Amino acid sequence: MSTPCQAPGRHVHSSAQIATTELLTKVKGHKFIRKQLLDGNQLQKLSLTLGRRSESSTEEPPDGTPLPYGHHLIYFTPSQFESELGADGSDTTFNSPAPFTRRMWAGGQMEWNPDISLKIGERVEETTEILDATAKKSRDGSEMVLVDVEKRFVTPRGLALTDRRSWIFRQPLNAPPPSPSTPISTIPTTKSHTQDALSPQNEYPIRHLVWSPVALFRFSALTFNAHMIHFNETWTRQVEGHPNVVVHGPLNLINMMDYWRDVHSLEGEVKAKGISYRALSPLYAGEEYTIGTEAVEGGSGGEGRYGLVVKKGEVVCMRGEVVGVKV
Template structure:
């Protein structure tokens, strides 16, 4: 295991332009343009050959991420501190470090939370610090009762309806080089990992909330988010806002993700 990693990227404007297209945002992005928050997710790929992948399509653990002995991975949440805008077409370096692993017992059994810290610099300047929290869980047991998901708040200052097609999830997976099969292989998602459909990416939900926050509050200084329950591709959801608090509400009223924004 190594506890650190450095990846360089030219921050190709074409990738940012493609993400704009996927999200229905104006484009294209030109060299030198400031990137919207969280767009670095389409950069800093770390491609691995097929033999280095696990059954779920992610790279096998044991490198930057320790092997916790638990097979099912999800993005639990994260926190970002924005120091300066990242700019398209300007070479950048992403320094990643393993920070911590914490074991807990949850409603579905044993859990392991892994925290990674990423720092991204352009032209020697620290632009972004990100703490990424991953959760690893045991295999699903069909005989176990499903826990009741948390309920979302009923009131909000602002609401925006969102929908997610399999095509959208596939294109987002491709742009972020995310091979996790729960986002594009419905048979795998249902039969192996026990979901009720394709799972909407946690970072995609966070991305949409960040864009909403920037639209309503102005440039962001920080943003944090935490998953509460998975959202399936066939569900309609709402992005909700109350002050600087944000959340994702599924059509049945359950809470899928919470977030908090810090404006400049």
């Protein structure tokens, strides 16, 4: 028996399904192509932000310097006027339509060409296209939209990297009731730091990290990322419901690949062929967390699989599996 507002046999689309259809109609099948010179100044500033003293200096790296794994994320940054950004400051090119406006980095895969690396001083072409948008349900039953995007980076020597990434878009939280109390304001006294420690339960070192609000702001500036959850404490607390500004998903991915490079590449004898990763729980400024190795599996042809994990205490925040190949 049908209700007055529903014809017999008619399928009622959810808000998430309507949003995915609208987004796919807008950008599905379109390829966005940009070319950019990979300049050394940008890479040097990232090394300073990461605190990697061995790779930071008073001079930018010379032309021909290969980009470390994941460091391409500071290039081909968003290119929109402020008036075109979302209410939260995010780039809206591949954002889901309203009401699914809360964007989160969910995971992805990267595939590197072991024979062709991205290098400083080269002009690289990036081609971006949306692969799919899917209506999903979260664990609490609420609707959300999953958006998958692929980026291909081609140098004058050929394809160097394919980067597929996924974003989750949720509906806004209910606005908190107005409070007569003074807005929360803190003075950021935490300093970012990284330290490796050996663990008796693991043959590989455990890396301890803390990110300050200052470092997160610098990373936002490097990536031209105006998403306010990473630098605006009032927004992240009162609108997004987080306890503090959020550590960037791309920053954690870079940290994971830097850890793999330092611990498992054996001074370049093993190259990364790819990584699949998934973000599981947010991390915040001032929190200490770790990156470690869960498992290493050998394979045929000199390949190996390295299971990496990012944890805050016993909470798993990100997992990744790197495929390495001997050179």
